Amino acid sequence: xxxxxxxxxxxxxxxxxxxxxxxxxxxxxxxxxxxxxxxxxxxxxxxxxxxxxxxxxxxxxxxxxxxxxxxxxxxxxxxxxxxxxxxxxxxxxxxxxxxxxxxxxxxxxxxxxxxxxxxxxxxxxxxxxxxxxxxxxxxxxxxxxxxxxxxxxxxxxxxxxxxxxxxxxxxxxxxxxxxxxxxxxxxxxxxxxxxxxxxxxxxxxxxxxxxxxxxxxxxxxxxxxxxxxxxxxxxxxxxxxxxxxxxxxxxxxxxxxxxxxxxxxxxxxxxxxxxxxxxxxxxxxxxxxxxxxxxxxxxxxxxxxxxxxxxxxxxxxxxxxxxxxxxxxxxxxxxxxxxxxxxxxxxxxxxxxxxxxxxxxxxxxxxxxxxxxxxxxxxxxxxxxxxxxxx
Amino acid sequence: xxxxxxxxxxxxxxxxxxxxxxxxxxxxxxxxxxxxxxxxxxxxxxxxxxxxxxxxxxxxxxxxxxxxxxxxxxxxxxxxxxxxxxxxxxxxxxxxxxxxxxxxxxxxxxxxxxxxxxxxxxxxxxxxxxxxxxxxxxxxxxxxxxxxxxxxxxxxxxxxxxxxxxxxxxxxxxxxxxxxxxxxxxxxxxxxxxxxxxxxxxxxxxxxxxxxxxxxxxxxxxxxxxxxxxxxxxxxxxxxxxxxxxxxxxxxxxxxxxxxxxxxxxxxxxxxxxxxxxxxxxxxxxxxxxxxxxxxxxxxxxxxxxxxxxxxxxxxxxxxxxxxxxxxxxxxxxxxxxxxxxxxxxxxxxxxxxxxxxxxxxxxxxxxxxxxxxxxxxxxxxxxxxxxxxx
Numbered sequence: 001x002x003x004x005x006x007x008x009x010x011x012x013x014x015x016x017x018x019x020x021x022x023x024x025x026x027x028x029x030x031x032x033x034x035x036x037x038x039x040x041x042x043x044x045x046x047x048x049x050x051x052x053x054x055x056x057x058x059x060x061x062x063x064x065x066x067x068x069x070x071x072x073x074x075x076x077x078x079x080x081x082x083x084x085x086x087x088x089x090x091x092x093x094x095x096x097x098x099x100x101x102x103x104x105x106x107x108x109x110x111x112x113x114x115x116x117x118x119x120x121x122x123x124x125x126x127x128x129x130x131x132x133x134x135x136x137x138x139x140x141x142x143x144x145x146x147x148x149x150x151x152x153x154x155x156x157x158x159x160x161x162x163x164x165x166x167x168x169x170x171x172x173x174x175x176x177x178x179x180x181x182x183x184x185x186x187x188x189x190x191x192x193x194x195x196x197x198x199x200x201x202x203x204x205x206x207x208x209x210x211x212x213x214x215x216x217x218x219x220x221x222x223x224x225x226x227x228x229x230x231x232x233x234x235x236x237x238x239x240x241x242x243x244x245x246x247x248x249x250x251x252x253x254x255x256x257x258x259x260x261x262x263x264x265x266x267x268x269x270x271x272x273x274x275x276x277x278x279x280x281x282x283x284x285x286x287x288x289x290x291x292x293x294x295x296x297x298x299x300x301x302x303x304x305x306x307x308x309x310x311x312x313x314x315x316x317x318x319x320x321x322x323x324x325x326x327x328x329x330x331x332x333x334x335x336x337x338x339x340x341x342x343x344x345x346x347x348x349x350x351x352x353x354x355x356x357x358x359x360x361x362x363x364x365x366x367x368x369x370x371x372x373x374x375x376x377x378x379x380x381x382x383x384x385x386x387x388x389x390x391x
Numbered sequence: 392x393x394x395x396x397x398x399x400x401x402x403x404x405x406x407x408x409x410x411x412x413x414x415x416x417x418x419x420x421x422x423x424x425x426x427x428x429x430x431x432x433x434x435x436x437x438x439x440x441x442x443x444x445x446x447x448x449x450x451x452x453x454x455x456x457x458x459x460x461x462x463x464x465x466x467x468x469x470x471x472x473x474x475x476x477x478x479x480x481x482x483x484x485x486x487x488x489x490x491x492x493x494x495x496x497x498x499x500x501x502x503x504x505x506x507x508x509x510x511x512x513x514x515x516x517x518x519x520x521x522x523x524x525x526x527x528x529x530x531x532x533x534x535x536x537x538x539x540x541x542x543x544x545x546x547x548x549x550x551x552x553x554x555x556x557x558x559x560x561x562x563x564x565x566x567x568x569x570x571x572x573x574x575x576x577x578x579x580x581x582x583x584x585x586x587x588x589x590x591x592x593x594x595x596x597x598x599x600x601x602x603x604x605x606x607x608x609x610x611x612x613x614x615x616x617x618x619x620x621x622x623x624x625x626x627x628x629x630x631x632x633x634x635x636x637x638x639x640x641x642x643x644x645x646x647x648x649x650x651x652x653x654x655x656x657x658x659x660x661x662x663x664x665x666x667x668x669x670x671x672x673x674x675x676x677x678x679x680x681x682x683x684x685x686x687x688x689x690x691x692x693x694x695x696x697x698x699x700x701x702x703x704x705x706x707x708x709x710x711x712x713x714x715x716x717x718x719x720x721x722x723x724x725x726x727x728x729x730x731x732x733x734x735x736x737x738x739x740x741x742x743x744x745x746x747x748x749x750x751x752x753x754x755x756x757x758x759x760x761x762x763x764x765x766x767x768x769x770x771x772x773x774x775x776x777x778x779x780x781x782x
Contacts, residue, residue: 034652133652193636193660194628200661201625203654204668208617210601226599234592234625237585242723245584251691259689261425261524263594263681267688269584270591277595290654297658298650300642329720332633 017105017112018076019046019069024145033298036132043146044112045069045104048088049096051152057388058152059094060143061103062160062167065235065292066284068111069103072096077283086367093376098388099156104146106139106167108292110285113142117218117285127287129215134291136163136299140170144178156386157379159183161364162331163292166299169339172318173301181319181382183375185364186328188335189309189342190300195330198238199293202231206286215287228286229277236276241327241360245269309342316343319385320350321378323371325363351378408496408503409467410437410460415536424689427523434537435503436460436495439479440487442543448779449543450485451534452494453551453558456626456683457675459502460494463487468674477758484767489779490547495537497530497558499683501676504533508609508676518678520606525682527554527690531561535569545569547777548770552576552755553722554683557690560730563709564692572710572773574766576755577719579726580700580733581691586721589629590684593622597677606678619677620668627667632718632751636660700733707734710776711741712769714762716754742769 015021021044024030029039046069051058061071061084072088074081088094094101105113108131116131123130147155158171158179165187172182191199206212209227213220237245249269253259256266265271305311320343324336333354343350355371357363364371380390406412412435415421420430437460442449452462452475463479465472479485479492496504499522507522514521538546549562549570556578563573582590597603600618604611628636640660644650647657656662696702711734715727724745734741746762748754755762771781 129654133654190642192633193640193642193658194631194633196642196658197624197628197636197660197664200656200658200664201621201628204624204665205596205599205621207654208596208600208621230592230596230599230621233588233595237588237592240585242583242585242720245588249584251581251584251587263520263524263598263685265591267584267587267591269588273588273591274595294654329633 014042014044014110014112014115014118017044019044019112021112022146022149024142024149030138030141030145032132032138033135034132038114038132041107041114041142041145042112042118043104043114043142045102045146046071046073048072048101049099051100051150054387055152056154056156056386057098058100058102058147058150058155059157059159060147060155060171061088061094061101062143062158062164063103063106064160064162064164065296066280066289067164068109069105070111071101071103078279083365086365087372087375093372093379094159098383102147102150102152104143106292107142108134108139108288108295110288115285116215116287116291126218128217128219129287131287131291133294135295136166136170137174139295140167140174143167143171144175147178154178154180156388157181157183157382159185160187161185162187162361163296165331166296169301170299172316172320173312176316176318179318180386181321181378183321183323183378184336184339185323186325186331186336186361188331189302189339191296191298192335196297198235198330199297201234202293203290205230205234206290212286215290217286223281224286225281228281228284228289231289232280233273233277236273238330239360239362241329241358243327243358244360247358309338310345313343313346313348316346316348318348319382320348321375322350322352323364323375324354325359325361325368326354326356327358328361328363330361405433405435405501405503405506405509408435410435410503412503413537413540415533415540421529421532421536423523423529424526425523429505429523432498432505432533432536433503433509434495434505434533436493436537437462437464439463439492440490442491442541445778446543447545447547447777448489449491449493449538449541449546450548450550451538451546451562452479452485452492453534453549453555454494454497455551455553455555456687457671457680458555459500460496461502462492462494466674469670474756477756478763478766484763484770485550489774493538493541493543495534497683498533499525499530499679499686501679506676507606507678507682517609519608519610520678522678522682524685526686527557527561528565530686531558531565534558534562535566538569545571547779548572548574548773550574550576551578553578553752554687556722557687560692561690563707563711564703567707567709570709571777572712572769574712574714574769575727575730576714577716577722577727577752579722580693580730582687582689583726587688589626590688592625593684594681596621596625597681603677606681608677614672615677616672619672619675619680622680623671624664624668627664629721630751630753632720632749634718634749635751638749700729701736704734704737704739707737707739709739710773711739712766713741713743714755714766715745716750716752716759717745717747718749719752719754721752
């Protein structure tokens with residue numbers, strides 16, 4: 001796919017996003033957790049590798065808050081490599097010569113799947129805040145419709161990090177018969193108070209931007225780029241770790257020999273953060289950010305099982321492999337351990353590895369040999385049980 | 392003092408702040424670290440207790456980023472108790488029947504001491520961004536002028552938490568002959584990369600607010616309240632801890648039985664954060680926030696000592712007592728340990744206690760019996776050495 005320059009958001013139509021698009025829920029609308037019926041729903045997705053004759057080698061990759069379907073190829077907006085290029089490809093851990101990899105942009109997203117940027121069929125104008133509030137469960141239900149369309153009855157594996165890990169857990173709970181193995185990485189069974197707080201700061205930053213126009217900015221021809229950039233900057237700190245920031249930047253100055261005694265970016269870490277903010281607004285929609293963070297806040301598996309997480313997994317036949325990272329303070333190890341404890345309580349098949357790293361939450365996107373090796377081993381083992389050919 | 396209703400910032404003059412005000416650097420201006428000469432400088436301060444005949448019982452309390460001189464009395468703007476009412480008063484740890492407590496609003500502040508709200512003598516208009524960028528060292532030098540005026544040659548003790556702890560360290564390094572004992576609490580010898588990053592998010596939130604007007608909002612009759620509120624919200628999360636937030640709020644809903652599927656404050660933690668933001672803007676100036684956070688970023692004691700922290704303390708006769716809190720991730724224990732290590736390297740007199748608590752950075756403001764008891768013991772012991780009468 002050739003990179004395209006999308007000048008967001010005025011010139012960007014969701015339909016302009018390259019790759020696969022499919023219209024689902026065309027005959028019967030999807031009933032969302034909030035009670036609203038939504039349909040038809042467009043889903044933008046990408047696949048890598050080939051579905052085998054038994055249709056037993058599909059792996060659904062679930063992306064995180066600001067990720068998308070461009071897992072293992074050049075991103076059409078940024079021109080950067082796919083976000084999981086390190087892990088997905090021929091001979092890689094998610095081996096596209098063995099597995100059929102599927103990844104779709106989540107419901108509420110801004111890379112082709114129906115979301116608040118899209119026209120509201122009732123008005124023909126972008127939804128804005130008229131888009132219904134969605135949940136991780138709604139996202140998963142849309143993915144299930146996509147798999148129906150692709151003729152995949154059961155996933156060999158569902159995998160994802162962060163909000164992708166929430167989706168992997170939700171898949172295992174909502175559709176256990178459709179999941180052979182699940183790999184939630186750097187995730188949790190419910191969004192913590194601190195994480196809701198950080199999400200709220202991001203939302204308030206967006207909503208404080210006068211160009212947000214109560215969500216109607218697309219209709220009014222502006223974009224809340226300043227607010228969205230601040231939201232991204234605050235969030236980005238939470239993806240790293242104190243020690244990673246110290247190692248990468250310390251107190252080093254940016255293109256100068258001495259302090260400027262001003263408010264320019266004296267320190268490299270300031271310059272880096274500003275860049276994270278300004279580049280993010282080129283590829284992401286502010287309202288999508290509101291909706292997707294809200295879906296994360298609402299995530300709480302135990303809440304529908306009398307507050308007892310183990311009940312959600314009772315009798316599960318899914319094989320689980322969980323990962324956490326020692327320096328991840330957004331989804332600390334204790335959150336993964338709670339899931340493991342619940343799975344152990346129902347005698348589920350579960351592996352768990354806490355990977356030693358200073359890279360923080362973002363470690364799941366980075367070169368972490370222990371993570372990669374363990375994941376490869378888990379997939380190989382599960383593949384044997386599933387009757388997949390070895391590497 | 393009777394609480395006054397200050398309708399910030401349009402009606403607030405710095406001179407309206409009740410309490411003591413003194414004009415310093417009237418004959419010779421103060422030379423700031425940035426090279427600018429500033430003077431005269433107004434300092435707003437409060438004292439509690441009585442200076443003894445030997446002038447040997449003075450304790451300088453240094454306040455944190457958003458603190459002020461109202462340590463142990465009703466705050467004139469908020470009507471709330473003094474920020475260290477728990478520790479300062481008759482019979483309390485900082486016993487006003489034994490010690491003479493002094494606390495001044497820092498240079499660059501907005502509670503009466505010269506800062507960016509004040510009129511620039513050259514134009515008669517509020518300084519805004521024409522105010523010079525200040526450092527923690529500049530703050531301390533202004534405090535030294537205040538002590539000269541009060542006739543205090545040597546402090547019995549200088550004490551403070553967070554940025555107040557930075558000032559305590561700076562005092563011990565810059566003016567060791569004027570300090571008998573120093574108590575830096577939840578502080579560090581230099582601001583970390585992560586903390587600079589969080590400060591930068593706050594500044595960007597303020598500067599992104601169109602009502603900031605490149606710092607000229609007072610001249611233009613508006614206030615960047617939305618940006619300042621977002622800055623406060625982001626910072627406030629860093630003052631607490633994941634477990635404290637979990638204990639206080641968890642995922643409990645705010646005045647409702649079910650999720651609203653909207654962007655109102657569904658969760659208590661959201662409502663709490665919003666309140667933190669909206670109440671803060673009633674009492675704090677946005678430009679002061681920029682300047683004071685910048686001073687923290689610039690703080691790095693070792694930088695003027697060939698990068699070797701121990702050199703800054705060589706030959707010191709100051710008695711140190713440092714405190715950190717186990718759940719403080721803004722100024723984690725490791726930062727205090729670095730100071731302790733440097734002090735040990737020069738055989739300084741140093742005590743250090745890491746207090747077990749889940750309350751995060753803000754623990755120094757809260758009821759922490761181990762902290763209070765240890766601090767009392769340290770002050771008693773140091774008082775004996777200084778020849779102060781026992782309790």
